[in-house]
Amino acid sequence: MDILLHSCCGPCSIYPVEQLTGKGHRVSGYFYNPNIHPYREFKRRTAALRQFAELSGFEVEIDTDYGLTEFLRKVVFHEAGRCSLCYDMRLEKTAQRAAEIGADAFTTTLLYSKYQNHDLLVKKCEKFAQIHDVDFYYQDFRIGWQEGIDASIAMDLYRQPYCGCIYSEQERYDKKLKKKMRLAAAQAQQTE
Numbered sequence: 001m002d003i004l005l006h007s008c009c010g011p012c013s014i015y016p017v018e019q020l021t022g023k024g025h026r027v028s029g030y031f032y033n034p035n036i037h038p039y040r041e042f043k044r045r046t047a048a049l050r051q052f053a054e055l056s057g058f059e060v061e062i063d064t065d066y067g068l069t070e071f072l073r074k075v076v077f078h079e080a081g082r083c084s085l086c087y088d089m090r091l092e093k094t095a096q097r098a099a100e101i102g103a104d105a106f107t108t109t110l111l112y113s114k115y116q117n118h119d120l121l122v123k124k125c126e127k128f129a130q131i132h133d134v135d136f137y138y139q140d141f142r143i144g145w146q147e148g149i150d151a152s153i154a155m156d157l158y159r160q161p162y163c164g165c166i167y168s169e170q171e172r173y174d175k176k177l178k179k180k181m182r183l184a185a186a187q188a189q190q191t192e
Contacts (some may be wrong), residue, residue, distance in 0.1 A: 001024045003137050004101065006094040006108035008033055009045045009151035011053035011159050013109050015144035016057055018151075020107075020137075028103075029053070032093045034067020035086045036164040038165030042066055048158040055155055063099075071165065079084060082167055083117060087124045095136075097129035106136035112141035112148060115163065 003020055007029040008011045020027045031049055036042040046062050051058045074089060075082040089110060098106035109123065110116045122138060129136035152159055161172055 001104045001137070002102070003027050003128075004094065004098040004103040004106040005029050006090060006106065007031050007049055008090075008109050008113075008164070009160060010048035010050075010155075010157045012112050013049065013052055013058065013060075014151045015148035016109050016112055016139070016141045017056065017139060019139060019144065023131070027058070028157075029058055030094055030106075031060060031062040031098050032090055032097070033164060034065075034071040035088060037068055037071075037166040037169060039066055040069075041160065041164070045160060046166070052152075052155065052157055056134075057126075060070075068166075072095060074163075079167060082165065084120060084124075086165065087121060087148070089123075091124050092128045092131070095125070095132040095134055097133040099134045103134065105129075105137035107137040107139065109141070111139065112145065114142055114145055118142070131191075161187050 003025045005013065005014070005016060005027050008031075013029060017027055017029075029049070031046060033042075036045060046064065049060060049062065052058060071086070071089065074085045078085060087110070090114065091109075094106050094108065106125070108121065110121050113119065118140070125136040125138070130155070149159070
């Protein structure tokens, strides 16, 4: 089967590529991630993906357009649903690209992350597969989380410290926000 793998970065691509090729599939990658902020981070992630591609022989197409403006137009004033909107942007474009190149199916490295909404990702992929008349290949790659981390360290790939968007960057680094979120969660538990 020819599978187009939406790749969010080099480290997250390692385990899915290994799994898919190990099952005899022909896998190529597609990097389309307008959510990544700032531009320097975007460049670091594309460089790490290119490095992984060179080390492994993984063929990848990288959309180098920095899409922050498009991403922000979609999510501003909808921050509570930002991940769903972000999935829509990236997965629809991947399904569309898979159909354009005649791939048998598509999947995503987002299914590798323990931090993503797995069930929502599956629903979104199934929806866009139907819209673009291409199959969605499902596999839960989370089981290989540590294996992928270990391999990325061995390859000396840049490993990002947050999901990619400006909001996740703030959540990662803003101690005041973390404290506020912990307090809100504690208050919510007390009212239950």
